[in-house]
Amino acid sequence: MIVCIIYKEGTGSSMCFSDLRIITLGCGRIGSALVKDLVRSMPSVKIVVSDADLKAVERVLRDLEGVGIDAIQLDLSNYREIASIVKDFDLVIGLTPGRLGFQTMRACMEAGVNMVDLSYMPEDPLTLHSDALAKGVTIIPDCGLAPGLSNILVGRAVTLLDRIEDVIILVGGIPQRAILPLGYKVTWCVEDLIEEYVRRARVVKDGKVIEVEALNGLELIDFPGIGKLEAFYTDGVRTLHHSIKGVRNMWEKTLRYPGHAEKIRLLKELGFFDETKVEGSVVSPREITIKVLERKLDLPEVRDIVVMRVIVNGFRRGSAASCMYTLIDRYDEGEGLTAMARTTAYTASIVVQLLSRGKIREKGVIPPEKLGMNEELFNEITGYLRKKGVSIEQGFS
Numbered sequence: 001m002i003v004c005i006i007y008k009e010g011t012g013s014s015m016c017f018s019d020l021r022i023i024t025l026g027c028g029r030i031g032s033a034l035v036k037d038l039v040r041s042m043p044s045v046k047i048v049v050s051d052a053d054l055k056a057v058e059r060v061l062r063d064l065e066g067v068g069i070d071a072i073q074l075d076l077s078n079y080r081e082i083a084s085i086v087k088d089f090d091l092v093i094g095l096t097p098g099r100l101g102f103q104t105m106r107a108c109m110e111a112g113v114n115m116v117d118l119s120y121m122p123e124d125p126l127t128l129h130s131d132a133l134a135k136g137v138t139i140i141p142d143c144g145l146a147p148g149l150s151n152i153l154v155g156r157a158v159t160l161l162d163r164i165e166d167v168i169i170l171v172g173g174i175p176q177r178a179i180l181p182l183g184y185k186v187t188w189c190v191e192d193l194i195e196e197y198v199r200r201a202r203v204v205k206d207g208k209v210i211e212v213e214a215l216n217g218l219e220l221i222d223f224p225g226i227g228k229l230e231a232f233y234t235d236g237v238r239t240l241h242h243s244i245k246g247v248r249n250m251w252e253k254t255l256r257y258p259g260h261a262e263k264i265r266l267l268k269e270l271g272f273f274d275e276t277k278v279e280g281s282v283v284s285p286r287e288i289t290i291k292v293l294e295r296k297l298d299l300p301e302v303r304d305i306v307v308m309r310v311i312v313n314g315f316r317r318g319s320a321a322s323c324m325y326t327l328i329d330r331y332d333e334g335e336g337l338t339a340m341a342r343t344t345a346y347t348a349s350i351v352v353q354l355l356s357r358g359k360i361r362e363k364g365v366i367p368p369e370k371l372g373m374n375e376e377l378f379n380e381i382t383g384y385l386r387k388k389g390v391s392i393e394q395g396f397s
Contacts, residue, residue: 050072079107092116115137149368152347163315194286306340325394
């Protein structure tokens with residue numbers, strides 16, 4: 001079957017695609033790395049990138065010049081337009097801001113198209129499971145670094161233990177050195193970065209599911225070779241609440257250089273993250289803050305690190321046992337890729353490849369921890385990351 005996608009604003013031409021057809025919804029910092037890796041790994045794939053922002057589309061085309069992709073301008077907030085476009089593709093990659101993630105996922109499900117989604121949506125994607133089953137599609141949500149790779153590692157640990165007591169996820173993307181004023185540089189969607197700081201997180205403490213404020217639960221953690229980092233609650237457990245029951249403790253904490261949380265909390269308390277428009281203005285403080293942080297904290301000359309530790313405690317054959325996975329990844333000078341782009345994009349890329357090759361057969365909304373519970377899929381995912389230089393150290397005691 002051959003489909004034609006008519007270029008929108010500013011192109012006036014059409015392109016025909018055959019073989020496997022993939023479209024990205026959104027094409028920001030992570031999207032270009034993901035698309036480049038897919039084209040290299042699946043040379044016959046036909047990929048179209050899309051975004052509401054024509055400048056973002058043009059930037060990705062420049063970044064990927066010579067790679068062999070095409071692009072359209074697409075209103076990602078327009079449900080009908082998305083549903084109409086995606087039905088002509090075999091697979092959709094969701095790269096929208098979190099506020100648009102659920103509706104784009106629903107549009108793909110109703111169009112009967114498989115999807116791998118990386119958006120940081122506030123909604124529970126598993127509420128679409130029965131509808132996705134009825135449509136015969138596979139949707140893999142939260143398929144980035146964390147949530148995403150963190151869930152896959154937790155899923156693997158669950159298969160190695162007979163009973164689970166604790167699931168602790170510590171993860172963060174930071175510059176290689178603390179830099180003023182926040183000890184931070186932007187490596188992913190700023191809109192969702194702020195959402196991470198304001199969204200209440202569901203965690204398990206002493207066997208009870210509770211909600212906690214983001215930035216709370218502050219503690220210092222020592223990472224050999226990195227130093228002391230502070231950790232605070234963020235909304236990262238997500239689908240694990242459904243997949244792993246009866247635990248004593250389960251939470252995710254974001255890692256930053258010491259002092260970061262206090263400064264972010266000050267901005268939050270002063271209203272810089274408020275969504276209500278200022279009287280007499282057409283914009284909100286949050287919208288202005290997003291633009292300021294994008295400009296001030298882009299810092300392309302500053303290299304980044306991703307640090308992640310996943311700890312799963314429990315019992316095996318009647319004795320206490322523990323699995324720990326540690327990942328430390330750094331900016332790739334040869335590819336010019338941030339550690340955040342590497343760890344996020346390569347994880348999504350291999351999942352897209354596995355789904356495209358029919359290795360992931362289950363239908364419905366399949367959270368990434370389910371992939372980790374399948375030994376063959378786990379080995380494929382971690383083996384692919386290892387080939388890309390993303391090394392995960394495993395400890396079992």
